[in-house]
Amino acid sequence: MRAVKGSDNFDELEKTISEIEKSSFVPSSERNDLLIKGWENSVEQFLEDGILDATEEKRLAEFKGRFALSQSDLDRNGELTKTVKAAVLRDVLNGVIPQRISVEGNLPINFQKGEQVVWAFSGSEYLEYKTRREFVGGSRGISVRIMKGVYYRVSAFKGHTVENTERVHIDTGWVVITTKNIYFAGSQKSIRIPYTKIVSFTPFSDGIGVMRDATTAKPQIFVTGDGWFTYNLVTNISQL
Secondary structure, eight states: OHHHHSSSOSHHHHHHHHHHHHHHTOOHHHHHHHHHHHHHHHHHHHGGGSOOOHHHHHHHHHHHHHTTOOHHHHTTTSHHHHHHHHHHHHHHHTTOOOOOOOOSSOOSOOOOTTOOEEEEEEEEEEEEEEEEEEEEEEEEEEEEEEETTEEEEEEEEEEEEEEEEEEEEEEEEEEEEESSEEEEEESSOEEEEEGGGEEEEEEETTEEEEEESSTTOOOEEEEOSOHHHHHHHHHHHTTO
16 A cells, blocks of 8 residues: 555565565465555545545556556445546546546437536436325214114314325436536436526435426435535536
């Protein structure tokens, strides 16, 4: 980990690793695991302040290249994705449109002219608030004896309407963040929300809620799995 965070090249580290392998008979598979673990620990150290600066990003990339670590290896615990997200946020905060992701296959979205994809979340849930109404009440009264063993009940019924608002799962699909809009594309529901039509954002631990600028609008919620990143990305990209 110290080697990743340092400023020297990795010649000395590679020499030390080779010596340990020879003297301790460490298999190559274990060597690779230790390198990956060192890279992951360095990512956590770099991201303690919530920011991955350009120097730190470059150092991680050099380490990855020097020891031929694959993307799948480095993302086995999601650490590579964390570095990309941090770099994307850095770009946005610096007023730069990020161009760091590529999506395999075609997204089921008809993008607008000049629009650029910034991030895409697969397997995301789209929720809406629904109001359910029901009529509840009860009866009360007295029983009047007419004859032995026969009673007649005099009662009144009073009721009222109760409204309950709850989140309802509408569909599951792609949430795509672009330079102009937030998109959701599922098998049953597809929507586009321009940033210019959003009046507020609400952060959640696992996603984000938005409120449109409309008289009858209700909050719309996108569950992406990473609320902190989604909220910071959308609120800042909407200002560019």
